[in-house]
Amino acid sequence: MSVHEVGVGQDSPDEIFRTRLRLRRRMMGWSQQRLTDEMAKRGYPWHQTTVAKVEAGERRLSLGEATVLARVLGSDLESMTTPVVRDTREQLRELRLRELEVLHQRMIDYHERMMSAEVDLASADDMVENAMAQRAAAAAKLHEAEREFVATRTAFKEVATSMGDYLVEVLETRILDEPLRTRVVEALMALERGRPGHHLSSSPPRSSKALRPTPSST
Numbered sequence: 001m002s003v004h005e006v007g008v009g010q011d012s013p014d015e016i017f018r019t020r021l022r023l024r025r026r027m028m029g030w031s032q033q034r035l036t037d038e039m040a041k042r043g044y045p046w047h048q049t050t051v052a053k054v055e056a057g058e059r060r061l062s063l064g065e066a067t068v069l070a071r072v073l074g075s076d077l078e079s080m081t082t083p084v085v086r087d088t089r090e091q092l093r094e095l096r097l098r099e100l101e102v103l104h105q106r107m108i109d110y111h112e113r114m115m116s117a118e119v120d121l122a123s124a125d126d127m128v129e130n131a132m133a134q135r136a137a138a139a140a141k142l143h144e145a146e147r148e149f150v151a152t153r154t155a156f157k158e159v160a161t162s163m164g165d166y167l168v169e170v171l172e173t174r175i176l177d178e179p180l181r182t183r184v185v186e187a188l189m190a191l192e193r194g195r196p197g198h199h200l201s202s203s204p205p206r207s208s209k210a211l212r213p214t215p216s217s218t
Contacts, residue, residue: 013081015057017066020080022055024073026095029102038072039065160188 011019025035032051039046044065053059061069070080 011083014060016083017061017080018055018057020075020082021069021073023092023095024075026099028073029098035072039068042068042072044068156187 025032030038032055033048035051036046036048050059054061066080067077070076073080
């Protein structure tokens, strides 16, 4: 094969090697990173940028690197430095078609991922809306309970105040039954502490005298 069969001008062996490197890598469907990984397996700790620089002619190869690189691509140094003939243009066109097919498939794959992500996002939005609705309902319930508690406490204070000495007499003479008397005393004690009572104590209730002194008998 004469040198005039080269695609453009009289390429040097280095340029021919780079051309065949790009051609064979793409025909094998390998990315630059895949070629990097294959070289690393053979003791050459390359990076993806290493392959990019070699293909661009920005980094020269040692004889050992070129030999291993040719083997990785299923070839040899002689074949990798044989000039690329014009007929290779057809191979390049086929290569471009293959690249288009690969890219098209990737577009389909990523589109499917987008659709799946949109479904997940919509589901998450529904969960957030439900959680917000439940929180709003709970907050409204709490607000209503607080409002009713304040109103009831105010009414209790007003009734207790209006009864005056009679309330003390009722509590001391045990006119009320014991459970009701106990609850009233605890409620009054809770008001003194500024908080509502919760559960009945097992100990005897505090004497109402602590709430209001009883006049001494004459």
